[in-house]
Amino acid sequence: MKKLYVTMKVFGFLIVGGMATSCNDSFMDRYPIAEVSPENSFKTARDLELYTNGFYENLPAIKTIIEKDLTTDNVLYTNIPVEQRSDDRTIPSDVGSGGWSWGDLRTVNLFFDHYKQCTDLVARDKYEGIARFFRAWFYFDKVKRFGDVPWYETVIQTGDKDLLYKPRDNREFVMDKIIEDLELAIDKLDNKRASDQVNCWTALSLLSRVCLYEGTYRKYHTELNLQGSDVLLEKAYKAAERVMNESGYKLYSTGNVDTDYRDLFASSDLREEEVILGRRYSLILNKMHNINYYFTSRTQKDIGLTKDFVDSYLLQSNGKPFTSKSNYATMGFYEEMQNRDKRLAQTIRSVGYKRIGDNAIQLPDFAATMTGYQVSKFVSDVSQDGDGASYQDIAIIRYAEVLLNYAEAKAELGLLTQDDIDKSIKLIRNRVGMPNLNMGDANQSPDAIMAAMYPTVTGTNKGVLLEIRRERRIELALEGFRWDDLVRWRAGKLLEPHFTGMYFPSLGEFDLDNDGKIDLLLYKEGNEPQSNASQKVKIGGVIQLTGGDKGYLIGFKDNKKKFDEERDYLYPIPMGDILLNDNLVQNPHW
Numbered sequence: 001m002k003k004l005y006v007t008m009k010v011f012g013f014l015i016v017g018g019m020a021t022s023c024n025d026s027f028m029d030r031y032p033i034a035e036v037s038p039e040n041s042f043k044t045a046r047d048l049e050l051y052t053n054g055f056y057e058n059l060p061a062i063k064t065i066i067e068k069d070l071t072t073d074n075v076l077y078t079n080i081p082v083e084q085r086s087d088d089r090t091i092p093s094d095v096g097s098g099g100w101s102w103g104d105l106r107t108v109n110l111f112f113d114h115y116k117q118c119t120d121l122v123a124r125d126k127y128e129g130i131a132r133f134f135r136a137w138f139y140f141d142k143v144k145r146f147g148d149v150p151w152y153e154t155v156i157q158t159g160d161k162d163l164l165y166k167p168r169d170n171r172e173f174v175m176d177k178i179i180e181d182l183e184l185a186i187d188k189l190d191n192k193r194a195s196d197q198v199n200c201w202t203a204l205s206l207l208s209r210v211c212l213y214e215g216t217y218r219k220y221h222t223e224l225n226l227q228g229s230d231v232l233l234e235k236a237y238k239a240a241e242r243v244m245n246e247s248g249y250k251l252y253s254t255g256n257v258d259t260d261y262r263d264l265f266a267s268s269d270l271r272e273e274e275v276i277l278g279r280r281y282s283l284i285l286n287k288m289h290n291i292n293y294y295f296t297s298r299t300q301k302d303i304g305l306t307k308d309f310v311d312s313y314l315l316q317s318n319g320k321p322f323t324s325k326s327n328y329a330t331m332g333f334y335e336e337m338q339n340r341d342k343r344l345a346q347t348i349r350s351v352g353y354k355r356i357g358d359n360a361i362q363l364p365d366f367a368a369t370m371t372g373y374q375v376s377k378f379v380s381d382v383s384q385d386g387d388g389a390s391y392q393d394i395a396i397i398r399y400a401e402v403l404l405n406y407a408e409a410k411a412e413l414g415l416l417t418q419d420d421i422d423k424s425i426k427l428i429r430n431r432v433g434m435p436n437l438n439m440g441d442a443n444q445s446p447d448a449i450m451a452a453m454y455p456t457v458t459g460t461n462k463g464v465l466l467e468i469r470r471e472r473r474i475e476l477a478l479e480g481f482r483w484d485d486l487v488r489w490r491a492g493k494l495l496e497p498h499f500t501g502m503y504f505p506s507l508g509e510f511d512l513d514n515d516g517k518i519d520l521l522l523y524k525e526g527n528e529p530q531s532n533a534s535q536k537v538k539i540g541g542v543i544q545l546t547g548g549d550k551g552y553l554i555g556f557k558d559n560k561k562k563f564d565e566e567r568d569y570l571y572p573i574p575m576g577d578i579l580l581n582d583n584l585v586q587n588p589h590w
Contacts, residue, residue: 045123095576129188211236240406304371319435371501500552
């Protein structure tokens with residue numbers, strides 16, 4: 001039975017937060033405090049609980065998380081995102097647009113301005129910890145997007161001109177404040193595990209994410225001359241290690257290597273043993289989303305995973321790269337799906353794919369995916385296929401990420417051992433019956449294709465670091481991490497090539513799953529032959545083949561793609577905000 005949401009526990013006085021928050025507000029706006037008299041609204045533990053419950057609505061929704069991957073090399077869909085079209089990017093004009101919004105922060109800071117009115121010191125500590133977690137969450141998003149940002153820890157009043165017109169604080173200062181908030185939250189929060197509530201394990205997990213991000217950002221963005229990378233990476237692995245050693249979380253597994261990974265994301269209830277923080281949805285409470293519709297409907301974005309991403313899945317039998325096979329690049333769909341990491345068949349519609357609760361075998365729907373690699377991760381049974389009819393819960397922080405953070409941070413520091421791999425990467429692979437990562441083998445013979453993707457990875461741990469990056473890309477696919485990973489690794493150039501899908505040696509008819517039936521016809525406009533194929537795809541216009549009459553499915557082949565290494569790792573500040581505040585300086589090269 002699904003729990004009721006903490007986010008639904010809203011009391012009358014929470015109108016404070018509701019009136020105060022607007023996702024498009026400029027930081028120049030202020031709370032209508034006089035209307036609700038917050039001086040009288042933070043007196044009891046119950047007041048603090050009800051107010052901080054509202055913060056959970058600031059967590060990303062399932063569609064927001066998934067769509068973040070649409071900016072990356074994992075996905076091809078019905079548009080080229082602006083992040084991959086440097087020459088077409090523009091500076092937002094409206095105040096508070098483009099992510100430069102501060103309403104959520106004001107809601108949190110209102111708490112800090114008034115929570116000490118409560119005389120219950122135990123409650124004050126607990127809810128202060130929750131508020132610090134959410135302030136850290138807010139600012140981490142802002143630093144990732146803009147770099148330097150102004151730090152505020154109180155509600156700005158109209159007369160606070162020094163705050164209203166302050167310049168941006170430097171990145172190092174703001175990151176120190178984020179870490180300070182999280183470390184204080186860890187000390188103040190309890191250790192009771194609950195996947196829809198913030199506790200000390202949630203804060204520790206976020207600390208590991210924050211410090212890994214910033215530590216690697218400073219290491220690989222050498223042009224910025226940022227200091228303290230190793231200190232941050234040490235904090236990252238030590239925070240992860242505490243969760244691993246003390247929390248009791250583990251990876252969700254029933255022992256079924258063919259379905260456990262799938263079920264983790266398609267479940268209508270958070271898998272509490274793995275999900276450290278999640279967001280709940282409910283049919284009963286009419287708290288719904290549209291993820292099934294998003295991935296199965298022919299009227300949405302035709303999302304397909306890319307050939308490059310699919311190629312990254314290892315061979316199941318021996319854990320070697322799929323790309324080590326001599327003919328990997330020109331395999332048909334049936335052949336390339338054989339003997340692969342079982343997460344592949346639980347992420348896309350592979351050969352023999354069946355919907356949850358249905359015994360019918362289904363092929364990829366080429367009218368709903370541009371690449372042929374149709375997403376099945378997150379997709380539940382057909383009863384939830386309507387627009388706004390899905391109610392799978394979504395994991396926002398899960399234990400598998402903590403394990404990956406631990407392994408990567410130690411590898412970056414040169415401290416990783418095979419024992420560390422055995423208690424992190426091995427556990428993730430065990431769930432799907434994959435061979436363990438052998439550190440010595442990886443470092444002795446780094447994957448050449450991975451090495452070409454990430455040329456800045458060097459040193460004695462080169463091979464194992466590349467494999468950890470592979471593992472992260474696969475395990476966390478479509479969970480909103482890939483863009484952040486490319487940014488922190490300074491790997492934006494991976495966004496420049498035109499992404500492709502399945503390979504076809506010619507136009508004509510194809511038996512995709514080798515069952516003796518023709519499943520697909522590829523033809524050019526004006527030259528459609530007679531065919532009994534169940535699906536027909538016209539080649540030309542948006543969808544083409546890379547070689548004209550053969551090759552990989554490709555979209556927008558004639559459109560220019562570009563990533564500006566000097567500019568595009570940060571987003572621009574809206575022009576309206578810069579005009580309002582002379583002390584705001586635009587990000588470099590915008």
